[in-house]
Every structure is written in structure tokens, then in C-alpha cells.
Amino acid sequence: MPRPRTLSDEQLLDMVLGLIHAEGPDAASFGAVAKISGLSGSTLVQRFGTKAAMLRACLLRAWDRLDMETARLIRSVPTTPAGAIDLLAGLSKDYGCDAASYAEGLLLLREDLRDPALRARGAAWGKTLAAALDRCLHVQGRTPLGRLMLSQWQGCLLWWGFEPQGSIEDYVRGELTQFLRSVA
Template structure:
């Protein structure tokens, strides 16, 4: 008879995500995870197999969380350009300060190295762009590819903020996206 799990895989993976974000991807070892979650290293090896599989499962779990958060935010914001800005500002608040953002870039590197994780990233991009585009559906002349354009501007703004994080990330992103939306909607209205 097998022993009942004292912690679900999801609980263990939450600890693994935290380790990666706080100390970088290389910090995710069975030994460190065992200390973080209180299970033995042998138990973790039995559940996850090897370090490569543990890292992939951890990052897939993180993508699940981002998918859920994006969906929840997309459902809660007004379907207006201001709602699209609100959605991206809310997603930006998950980055925290500059140190957390920098560690997040190291985690992103791991996503880019793994084809399975790249596929998850591409699926998230598609869902996010669709949610952003829905916020422009009622505008008289929705700009073509507005979801992708806005998501791209958001990611670029995050990167530029990181070089000079003098203001809170949410403030920087909201200002940048507001100027972007004003510019692009004005240009779209002028098109014949």
C-alpha cells in the first residue's frame, strides 16, 4: 500500500517556482527543493525523475498559473482600450522590482531553451493577443493586429523600464501603454 502524499505535486512545484524566481534556475536542485518543501530528496526524485524533468514540470506549472491569471484578468477588465491597459498593468505587477524582473529573465531563458515550454509561451501569446484585441472590438476602427502590437509594446516597455527603474513598474507601464494606445488609435482613425 502506498503512503498518502503529504504535499501535492502542485504544492511542491509552487516551492520549486519560488526557488527559481528567488535564486535563479540553477538553484532548483532536489536537495534545495527538499529543504524548501520538507520532503526527502528521494521522494522528489521518485515523483519527478530527474532535474531536467523537474525543471520542465516547474515551468509548465508556472505557465499554468500565468494562463489562469491572464484569463481571470481578461474576464474582469472592461472591453475597452483602457481595459487592455488595465490588463497589462496588472500582469506587470507580478514582476515586482528590478531584482525580481532580472531573475525572471533567467527563468525565461529556460523557457526558450525547451521546445515544450516555447510552445506554451506561444500559446499564451495567442491568448493574450486575443484578449487584448477583444478590448478594441467596439472601437470604430480597431487597429489591425492591435493585440500583438500592444503585447509587443508592453514587453518592450518592461525591458526599457528595467534599464532605469526609477519609478514603479506599473506606473511606467501604464504611462507607456496609454501613450501607445492614444497614438495608434489616432493613426487608425485617420486611415481611409
């Protein structure tokens, strides 16, 4: 009879994600995760098999959380251009409060781009966001702007990383407002 788990997979993966955010994906070794979780390395190997499988499970959990937050924000914003900005500004909050933490987040992006399953999750998320933005921007019969606005948003985040003046949310709001004025 198997022993009961002291930590659920979700709790454990959240710990791994915290470690990755703090120290980068390479820091998520079985030894480091054993140290922060109180589980033995052999227990972690039994659960995940390999470090790569543990990292993938962790990042799939992060995608699940991001999908839930995205759905919540999509439901909560008005279907107006201001709602489009609110949606992307709301998603920007998780990118960090300073350039260093934003840069650490880019290491997660590297892992997403390396793994086909994670890359597919990113592509699906982008399509969901573009469709929501198109609804907010009322593009019926016109060229869809949602994907273009997503590209602008990601560029905003990058440029804020080089010149982190003010909060990332305020910076995104200002840049996207200017973008929508330009394309109106």
C-alpha cells in the first residue's frame, strides 16, 4: 500500500516554480527541490522520473495558472479598447516589479520555446488573447488588430526591461494607449 503524500503535486510544483522564479530553471535539481520541499530525492525521482519531466510538469502548471488568470481577466474587462488595455495591463502585473525579476522570467520563456508541448501552450494562449482583443477592439469587417496589439504589448515589456521607469503596468497602459491612438 503506498504511503500518503505529504505534499500534493500542485503544492510541490508551486514550490518548484518559486525556486525557478528565484534562481532560474537550471537551479531546479532534485537536490534543491528536496531541500525546499522536505521530500527525498528518491521520492522526487519516483514522482517525475527526470529533472526535465519535473521542469515540464512545473511549467505546464504555470501555463494552467496563466490560462485561468487570462480567462478571469477576459471575463472581467469590458469589450472596449480600454478593456483591451486593462486585459494586457492586468497580465503584465506578473512580469515582475523590476527589470531583474523580468529578466529572470525570460529564462522561463526559453524553456517554453525549447519544449514542443510548452510551445503549443504558448501558441494557444496567444490565439485566445488575440481573439479576446479583437472582440474588445470591434474589428468586424476590418483587419484584426488583436495579434498586432499582442506584439506591441510584448515589445512594451521588453523596452520597459531596458528602461524600467515606473510600474510595468503603468508603462504598458501608456504605450498601448499610444498604440491604439496611432492605429485608430
